[in-house]
Amino acid sequence: MQINATLINLYHVCKRELWLHANGIRMEHTSETVAEGKLIGETSYASRSEKYTEVEIDGIKIDFYDARNKVVHEVKKSNKVEKAHIAQVKYYIYKLLRNGVEGVSGVIEYPKMRQTERVCLSPADILEIEDWERSIDQIVKSENCPPLLDRPICKTCSYYDFCYINDDA
Numbered sequence: 001m002q003i004n005a006t007l008i009n010l011y012h013v014c015k016r017e018l019w020l021h022a023n024g025i026r027m028e029h030t031s032e033t034v035a036e037g038k039l040i041g042e043t044s045y046a047s048r049s050e051k052y053t054e055v056e057i058d059g060i061k062i063d064f065y066d067a068r069n070k071v072v073h074e075v076k077k078s079n080k081v082e083k084a085h086i087a088q089v090k091y092y093i094y095k096l097l098r099n100g101v102e103g104v105s106g107v108i109e110y111p112k113m114r115q116t117e118r119v120c121l122s123p124a125d126i127l128e129i130e131d132w133e134r135s136i137d138q139i140v141k142s143e144n145c146p147p148l149l150d151r152p153i154c155k156t157c158s159y160y161d162f163c164y165i166n167d168d169a
């Protein structure tokens with residue numbers, strides 16, 4: 001199957017969400033969280049968009065790539081640095097490397113915290129990413145939806161009603 005950055009991100013957030021998303025079960029994206037994330041993405045980069053190009057590679061889209069300095073930029077609305085964000089950017093760098101673009105690094109900006117996180121790809125990361133890909137493939141192809149995560153993050157997930165209301169019924 002075609003692995004993309006969204007699946008890599010979801011793999012680190014919730015295996016159940018990964019399975020639901022990859023198997024085409026979608027919920028309405030009307031939450032304020034989603035809207036706010038979009039807004040932050042749009043406004044933070046509006047004045048410096050010329051520096052970046054959009055890159056499509058192996059079916060994944062990197063929204064902000066600074067080709068001159070070989071830096072992948074990502075902006076997150078979150079008020080904490082999350083493993084899933086770093087995994088997503090590492091995956092972008094990995095994909096570029098696999099397509100012959102060496103020496104790329106990443107920067108994740110967190111406008112809410114006014115914080116920047118630098119991301120590099122190590123040889124160990126490459127092996128780990130290959131494990132993620134194999135594991136994602138297995139999860140998505142499984143006939144069984146993975147169990148509930150049952151963590152606070154569920155309250156802001158678009159599948160919350162699907163997971164908890166159906167579960168209680």
Ligand code: SF4
Binds near residue numbers: 013
């Ligand atoms: S509500 Fe929780 S368990 Fe369900 S998909 Fe979202 S994060 Fe996963």
